[in-house]
Amino acid sequence: xxxxxxxxxxxxxxxxxxxxxxxxxxxxxxxxxxxxxxxxxxxxxxxxxxxxxxxxxxxxxxxxxxxxxxxxxxxxxxxxxxxxxxxxxxxxxxxxxxxxxxxxxxxxxxxxxxxxxxxxxxxxxxxxxxxxxxxxxxxxxxxxxxxxxxxxxxxxxxxxxxxxxxxxxxxxxxxxxxxxxxxxxxxxxxxxxxxxxxxxxxxxxxxxxxxxxxxxxxxxxxxxxxxxxxxxxxxxxxxxxxxxxxxxxxxxxxxxxxxxxxxxxxxxxxxxxxxxxxxxxxxxxxxxxxxxxxxxxxxxxxxxxxxxxxxxxxxxxxxxxxxxxxxxxxxxxxxxxxxxxxxxxxxxxxxxxxxxxxxxxxxxxxxxxxxxxxxxxxxxxxxxxx
Amino acid sequence: xxxxxxxxxxxxxxxxxxxxxxxxxxxxxxxxxxxxxxxxxxxxxxxxxxxxxxxxxxxxxxxxxxxxxxxxxxxxxxxxxxxxxxxxxxxxxxxxxxxxxxxxxxxxxxxxxxxxxxxxxxxxxxxxxxxxxxxxxxxxxxxxxxxxxxxxxxxxxxxxxxxxxxxxxxxxxxxxxxxxxxxxxxxxxxxxxxxxxxxxxxxxxxxxxxxxxxxxxxxxxxxxxxxxxxxxxxxxxxxxxxxxxxxxxxxxxxxxxxxxxxxxxxxxxxxxxxxxxxxxxxxxxxxxxxxxxxxxxxxxxxxxxxxxxxxxxxxxxxxxxxxxxxxxxxxxxxxxxxxxxxxxxxxxxxxxxxxxxxxxxxxxxxxxxxxxxxxxxxxxxxxxxxxxxxxxxxxxxxxxxxxxxxxxxxxxxxxxxxxxxxxxxxxxxxxxxxxxxxxxxxxxxxxxxxxxxxxxxxxxxxxxxxxxxxxxxxxxxxxxxxxxxxxxxxxxxxxxxxxxxxxxxxxxxxxxxxxxxxxxxxxx
Numbered sequence: 001x002x003x004x005x006x007x008x009x010x011x012x013x014x015x016x017x018x019x020x021x022x023x024x025x026x027x028x029x030x031x032x033x034x035x036x037x038x039x040x041x042x043x044x045x046x047x048x049x050x051x052x053x054x055x056x057x058x059x060x061x062x063x064x065x066x067x068x069x070x071x072x073x074x075x076x077x078x079x080x081x082x083x084x085x086x087x088x089x090x091x092x093x094x095x096x097x098x099x100x101x102x103x104x105x106x107x108x109x110x111x112x113x114x115x116x117x118x119x120x121x122x123x124x125x126x127x128x129x130x131x132x133x134x135x136x137x138x139x140x141x142x143x144x145x146x147x148x149x150x151x152x153x154x155x156x157x158x159x160x161x162x163x164x165x166x167x168x169x170x171x172x173x174x175x176x177x178x179x180x181x182x183x184x185x186x187x188x189x190x191x192x193x194x195x196x197x198x199x200x201x202x203x204x205x206x207x208x209x210x211x212x213x214x215x216x217x218x219x220x221x222x223x224x225x226x227x228x229x230x231x232x233x234x235x236x237x238x239x240x241x242x243x244x245x246x247x248x249x250x251x252x253x254x255x256x257x258x259x260x261x262x263x264x265x266x267x268x269x270x271x272x273x274x275x276x277x278x279x280x281x282x283x284x285x286x287x288x289x290x291x292x293x294x295x296x297x298x299x300x301x302x303x304x305x306x307x308x309x310x311x312x313x314x315x316x317x318x319x320x321x322x323x324x325x326x327x328x329x330x331x332x333x334x335x336x337x338x339x340x341x342x343x344x345x346x347x348x349x350x351x352x353x354x355x356x357x358x359x360x361x362x363x364x365x366x367x368x369x370x371x372x373x374x375x376x377x378x379x380x381x382x383x384x385x386x
Numbered sequence: 387x388x389x390x391x392x393x394x395x396x397x398x399x400x401x402x403x404x405x406x407x408x409x410x411x412x413x414x415x416x417x418x419x420x421x422x423x424x425x426x427x428x429x430x431x432x433x434x435x436x437x438x439x440x441x442x443x444x445x446x447x448x449x450x451x452x453x454x455x456x457x458x459x460x461x462x463x464x465x466x467x468x469x470x471x472x473x474x475x476x477x478x479x480x481x482x483x484x485x486x487x488x489x490x491x492x493x494x495x496x497x498x499x500x501x502x503x504x505x506x507x508x509x510x511x512x513x514x515x516x517x518x519x520x521x522x523x524x525x526x527x528x529x530x531x532x533x534x535x536x537x538x539x540x541x542x543x544x545x546x547x548x549x550x551x552x553x554x555x556x557x558x559x560x561x562x563x564x565x566x567x568x569x570x571x572x573x574x575x576x577x578x579x580x581x582x583x584x585x586x587x588x589x590x591x592x593x594x595x596x597x598x599x600x601x602x603x604x605x606x607x608x609x610x611x612x613x614x615x616x617x618x619x620x621x622x623x624x625x626x627x628x629x630x631x632x633x634x635x636x637x638x639x640x641x642x643x644x645x646x647x648x649x650x651x652x653x654x655x656x657x658x659x660x661x662x663x664x665x666x667x668x669x670x671x672x673x674x675x676x677x678x679x680x681x682x683x684x685x686x687x688x689x690x691x692x693x694x695x696x697x698x699x700x701x702x703x704x705x706x707x708x709x710x711x712x713x714x715x716x717x718x719x720x721x722x723x724x725x726x727x728x729x730x731x732x733x734x735x736x737x738x739x740x741x742x743x744x745x746x747x748x749x750x751x752x753x754x755x756x757x758x759x760x761x762x763x764x765x766x767x768x769x770x771x772x773x774x775x776x777x778x779x780x781x782x783x784x785x786x787x788x789x790x791x792x793x794x795x796x797x798x799x800x801x802x803x804x805x806x807x808x809x810x811x812x813x814x815x816x817x818x819x820x821x822x823x824x825x826x827x828x829x830x831x832x833x834x835x836x837x838x839x840x841x842x843x844x845x846x847x848x849x850x851x852x853x854x855x856x857x858x859x860x861x862x863x864x865x866x867x868x869x870x871x872x873x874x875x876x877x878x879x880x881x882x883x884x885x886x887x888x889x890x891x892x893x894x895x896x897x898x899x900x901x902x903x904x905x906x907x908x909x910x
Contacts, residue, residue: 078577078637079644085578109606113576116602116619120580150605150618157620185742189766196556198563199581201570225742257758276760279560302758312564312890344564344892381897 075113084114088121093131096122097138100158105148119158126162127199135159135170142174152183156190163197168233169210175226176218188229195233203280205239212245224266231267231274238280243307246271247290251300260299272299278307281315288319296331309338317347321354324370329363339373348377541654542590542646543905546638547571547597550663550691551773552622552765555597557662560890562595567896571595575620576602577637585649593905594646598638600668603630612706612770613716623668624771628783632671632678635659639680658686658903660895663856664777666692666802667787674793681795686902690803690895691853693777695788695860698810698839698850699819700778702769702831705838706733729832736819736829740767760814767813779843779860791866799902800868803894804861810840810850818854 075081088096100122103115126134141147142155156174159167171194175187194207215230231249234242253260253268260268278287287304294301305323308316324335342348351374361367545568549557555573562571573580574596585591601620609625610616617625623634639657646655659669666689672678673687693700710730712718720728726735776783794800811820820840821830831839843849852858899905 078640081576082578082641082644085576085580089582112605113602116576116605117578119619120575120578124581148618153617153621154619193554193556196554196559198556198559201562272758273760279563299758306758306760312560312892343890343894345896346564346566348893377893381893 072110072114075110075117081113081117085117085121088118089124091121091125093122093125093129093134096125097134101141105150119154120161123158123161126159126167127164130164130166132166135166139170139173153186156186157193160190160194161197163194163199163204163207165206165210168194168207172210172214172230175229176214184225188225191229191233192236195236203238203282205237205242205280205282208234208237208239208242211237212242215245215249224270227267227270228273231270232277235274235277236279238278238283240283240286243275243278243280243283243286244290246275247300247303250275250303254299256297257299257302272303275303275307276310279311281311281313284308284311284315284319287311287316288322291319291323296327296334302334305334305338309341312341312344312347314346314350317342317350321350321370324361324366325354325359326362327366329365332363332365332369335366335369336373339370340376342373342377348374540589540650541656542594542650543592543903544594544596544642544646544655544657545899546574546635546642546657546659547595548635548659548661548665548668549597549600549622550665551624551777552767552771553662554622555599558597561892561895562597564890564892565896567593568595571597573597573599574638574641575599577634577641579641579645583645585645587649590646590650590653594642596638596642598634598665600626600631600634600665602634602637609772611768611772612703612711615768615770621771623664624768624773626773628667628671628776628787629675631664631668632673632675635668635672636675636678636680639684643680643683655683656685656903657683658688658899658905659684660688660899661690661692663691663693664773665689666694667777667784670694670787670791670794673795673798674787674790676793684795684798686799686801686899688801688803688895688898688902689861689863690891691805691856691861692802693779693784693856693860694802694863696779696781696784697777697856697860698779698843699855700774700776701780701839702733702835703772703775704778704780705835706730706737706770707775709834709838710734729834732829732832733835736831737769739829740769740813740819742766788864791864791868794866794868796868798868800863801898801902802861802863803891803898804858805853806851806858808852808854810852810854810857812854814854 073080073084075084088099091099096118100115100118103111103118106112106115138155138159141151156171159170168191171187171191175184175191178184178187195211198204211230211234215227215234218226218230221227231246234246249267249271250260253263253265253271260272287308291301291304291308294304296302305320308320320338324339327335339351342351351370355367355371355374361370547555547558547561549555555575558571562568569586569591570584572583572595575598579596585594599620600623601617604617604621604623604625605619607617607625607627607630609627611625623631626634642657643655646653661669666687669687669689673681673684710718710733717734718728718730719734721731726732775781778784809818812818819831820836821833830836840850849859850857852861
């Protein structure tokens with residue numbers, strides 16, 4: 001983040017300072033920030049509206065000795081918190097970011113609870129209303145030498161929960177460039193959180209490209225922690241292109257596990273570990289295809305089959321069952337490992353149906369493994385009951 | 387009238403060994419004094435002339451079984467004498483009847499008057515068994531009120547998912563994805579339903595799903611961990627006490643009830659708590675808290691991998707605190723050019739390894755191949771957080787929860803999924819923190835730490851088998867005045883390894899809930 005980029009958003013916050021005061025009054029917190037905050041958010045002469053909020057001058061001047069949020073509604077009950085949070089969702093990103101800064105580092109528990117709620121709302125609004133300037137301001141705030149521990153700890157997670165390509169890019173930039181180990185871990189945690197966030201009850205493949213781009217740039221750097229984080233996030237998102245990239249990385253490490261073990265390249269190891277975390281059923285077709293085009297001893301075959309077992313559900317289980325039908329006895333150990341992970345009703349039903357089907361298995365041993373895996377699942381379910 | 391009578395006749399079966407019934411003969415009960423009545427609004431049958439007499443005394447236990455004729459789910463009553471305590475009916479729990487002798491009221495939740503029967507007369511038949519021992523009684527039922535519209539107090543069912551330490555709501559991603567009963571599973575944090583809460587307007591979902599993200603009070607707790615680490619906001623609940631985690635459960639339940647009532651108006655909301663690991667202790671802290679409101683509507687607690695009696699791995703916090711910190715509270719660092727020279731150096735290395743979980747390279751080909759057969763990337767764990775100390779089997783908070791176990795409500799179903807087969811300290815397939823038999827790779831704790839954590843209780847392998855973090859025995863709910871529905875011994879599943887074997891075990895969890903609550907997880 002260059003200096004100019006860091007400065008640019010500040011000017012916007014000079015304007016937004018007025019907006020937040022109005023928002024603060026609306027939400028029952030019509031008081032000014034701390035002295036330090038004042039320096040950052042000192043209102044200019046607002047004459048227009050930003051994002052629907054009329055900018056207003058503060059009604060009064062407050063001193064730092066005065067309680068910073070005397071008019072804030074009591075947030076001790078969940079009902080009041082919900083009311084407050086719902087009202088926050090009517091605010092735009094600019095106002096929320098300013099409000100969040102206003103409530104940062106306050107000792108009053110009620111104001112601190114407000115700060116947390118504003119952070120929750122800010123995550124959602126960053127997703128719904130992406131605003132490059134706000135993101136730049138956030139990046140600048142994270143870069144600031146005097147950033148408080150609270151900001152450093154919580155802001156990456158707020159950004160992460162937005163889980164958009166833009167917010168993820170910000171975090172990727174941070175994790176690559178951060179030199180402080182502790183802070184970098186917070187960014188790593190944030191990236192993993194973003195990759196796990198399945199808002200709208202689905203995976204978000206649109207998050208994968210920035211990670212893939214960073215992966216392609218970073219794998220030569222051989223920094224295991226960064227590589228692990230990037231690979232893991234790619235895998236958890238599970239976009240077919242991203243999974244394919246990891247499989248290609250794996251293929252580049254050697255044609256056998258022995259070769260990969262001998263070379264022990266960090267990016268290959270990161271890819272191997274991460275591929276076990278793929279859960280997106282949309283990757284099942286790709287994984288099936290990569291299995292079909294590999295030999296059982298090939299690392300790509302092993303990682304693909306393993307990922308299918310971990311995904312579970314109809315698409316992945318169907319692919320494994322199709323493989324099992326034609327698999328030879330030499331792969332019985334793999335079949336045992338993979339089918340031992342049957343854990344959902346639809347996969348169990350599919351496996352039962354496959355066994356009931358008259359179509360023969362190429363290897364009776366593989367068929368027997370599938371049967372015993374199902375028996376094990378059924379036994380476990382029976383064991384649950386008194 | 388005879389058809390109507392057959393529809394609404396009730397057979398009352400009294401176990402003759404424990405209770406007798408005194409009721410007017412058919413010829414004498416037609417007068418107003420003994421006339422029974424049924425109020426479909428509150429589903430109460432008033433039987434003024436029915437008396438249950440215990441042979442011993444008024445407080446002794448007695449059991450009455452009732453059933454509808456024609457066939458319908460049977461009712462069971464017990465303790466007819468002085469109060470209305472009921473036992474769950476394995477056939478249909480929601481149909482448990484209750485009888486209050488003082489008022490002569492018999493509540494039968496599953497009795498339904500079909501159609502518009504207002505201003506009609508009905509008979510309810512009562513039969514005391516043995517059938518030919520006492521006789522057959524009829525009560526005239528009058529003044530039937532019109533049944534309320536069924537949608538007025540419709541039922542709604544909700545799962546609330548509770549994660550464990552160093553985790554968040556995403557720990558349930560696998561379960562939520564694989565369980566087809568849910569359309570969505572919103573996150574509750576800070577006591578609010580986050581996001582744009584959306585429930586179908588027309589009627590509640592068959593089973594609603596919510597997941598709590600703990601940590602609302604972490605920043606307020608004032609607790610610091612080892613090396614003075616502290617939370618400046620939510621940190622998975624790892625800086626909260628069990629009590630404040632329990633408060634978060636209560637906050638979440640309030641939020642769910644409020645959302646449902648706002649969306650649908652008054653309704654009969656039933657909530658099942660499903661908890662992984664420490665989430666189960668949070669649920670217990672809530673349920674055992676006499677001052678906690680919002681317990682109404684909670685119908686079940688299902689825990690999976692919960693350390694109800696703590697885990698010896700939690701002792702590592704106290705070990706480090708007592709042995710490996712200097713006088714200023716920071717780690718003793720005696721490394722020589724980065725090489726560990728003391729036991730504490732080794733132990734801090736493990737602490738750092740668990741936090742970062744960077745690749746550690748397998749020593750052997752067999753271990754290396756584990757990377758290709760793993761079920762996921764290992765989770766990071768910061769054992770410097772105070773929740774680790776709370777989770778120790780020696781901890782005072784664990785002991786307090788155990789001491790107060792009889793405060794658990796008795797009208798809730800309890801079950802624990804328990805896993806075994808994995809040695810204590812094996813955190814994932816590729817890594818264990820103890821230097822046990824066989825070759826190890828990555829960092830292991832020192833012998834001194836190992837002794838502190840394992841001995842004497844967990845020195846033999848039989849005792850320390852479990853899910854890697856929680857020994858099998860500790861995963862059981864403590865015996866008290868509530869009992870688990872099941873104490874099955876399930877196969878080897880790692881506690882924290884992805885894909886969250888304990889939380890992603892959709893078949894296990896849903897199967898148990900189906901049997902526990904008769905909720906139709908497979909209906910879709």
